[in-house]
Amino acid sequence: MIASLITISIAGLLAGFIFSMPIAGPISVLVVSNALKGKWRYCNLVSIGASIADFTYVFIAVFGLTKLYSLYEPAIPYIYIVGSIIFFFLGYKIFRTKIDLEHLEEKNPLTEQIKKKVKGGFYTGFMINSLNPTLFIGALTSSFFVISLIASLGLHTGGLALKMDEHLNEISKLEGRKIENTKGLSIKKIENIKMLNIKEHKQDQTIYTKSFHLVISICYAFFLSLGNIIWLFLMAFLIVRFRQHINIKVISAMIKSLGVILWLLGLYFIFMAIRIFFSS
Numbered sequence: 001m002i003a004s005l006i007t008i009s010i011a012g013l014l015a016g017f018i019f020s021m022p023i024a025g026p027i028s029v030l031v032v033s034n035a036l037k038g039k040w041r042y043c044n045l046v047s048i049g050a051s052i053a054d055f056t057y058v059f060i061a062v063f064g065l066t067k068l069y070s071l072y073e074p075a076i077p078y079i080y081i082v083g084s085i086i087f088f089f090l091g092y093k094i095f096r097t098k099i100d101l102e103h104l105e106e107k108n109p110l111t112e113q114i115k116k117k118v119k120g121g122f123y124t125g126f127m128i129n130s131l132n133p134t135l136f137i138g139a140l141t142s143s144f145f146v147i148s149l150i151a152s153l154g155l156h157t158g159g160l161a162l163k164m165d166e167h168l169n170e171i172s173k174l175e176g177r178k179i180e181n182t183k184g185l186s187i188k189k190i191e192n193i194k195m196l197n198i199k200e201h202k203q204d205q206t207i208y209t210k211s212f213h214l215v216i217s218i219c220y221a222f223f224l225s226l227g228n229i230i231w232l233f234l235m236a237f238l239i240v241r242f243r244q245h246i247n248i249k250v251i252s253a254m255i256k257s258l259g260v261i262l263w264l265l266g267l268y269f270i271f272m273a274i275r276i277f278f279s280s
Contacts, residue, residue, distance in 0.1 A: 030262075083269050
């Protein structure tokens with residue numbers, strides 16, 4: 001059992017680090033745009049807040065709390081709408097940003113106002129990821145892929161591989177009607193991933209208790225979130241460290257483009273909300 005915990009912890013850490021690398025997501029956009037302005041501490045608080053929301057989604061997906069998903073599903077279109085409003089607002093603020101690297105430190109004294117803004121980074125990161133319904137299915141599919149891959153390599157997963165297969169079947173039943181009407185992208189991705197066919201890897205016949213399943217689920221979710229934080233911290237540090245070597249016009253253009261990306265994500269969320277309303 002100890003070997004399973006170590007294996008899952010390492011897998012979660014690597015998965016969190018690697019899956020966080022694309023910068024198309026709202027959290028990455030927020031971290032990059034603020035790192036270009038030199039706000040490393042703010043970026044770190046955004047990363048921690050976002051990772052706590054990630055931990056919650058991943059734990060629910062891996063532990064198999066499908067009853068929570070059945071309660072959460074009807075609220076998804078409304079969450080999309082609220083999320084789109086936040087993305088539009090943040091995109092506008094980022095797009096209107098004006099950068100002056102030469103006087104950056106002078107314009108950011110350690111005042112109470114700045115302290116409040118920095119503290120707000122944690123809540124911003126947490127709210128953005130909490131109001132992103134795609135994270136649940138994303139956590140489900142990515143976790144299934146990682147854990148299935150570990151099982152296919154002959155490594156012990158503490159029974160988590162087979163549990164994940166059961167959770168996917170339960171979620172598929174909950175979304176079954178919607179898949180037929182909308183050609184559901186989320187579950188179709190899951191079916192493609194099932195080419196790994198983890199049922200062929202039942203070599204671990206150990207009977208695991210519910211408490212161990214809880215522990216190993218928490219362990220995987222925690223280390224995946226930790227890997228996410230490590231990457232975002234590293235990315236923010238590198239951008240802050242070397243931003244002085246980037247032309248000011250290039251930085252301004254990059255920040256404005258990141259604002260546009262958030263607007264596009266907002267439009268996508270609105271599209272998804274409308275799609276769900278019309279398909280229901």
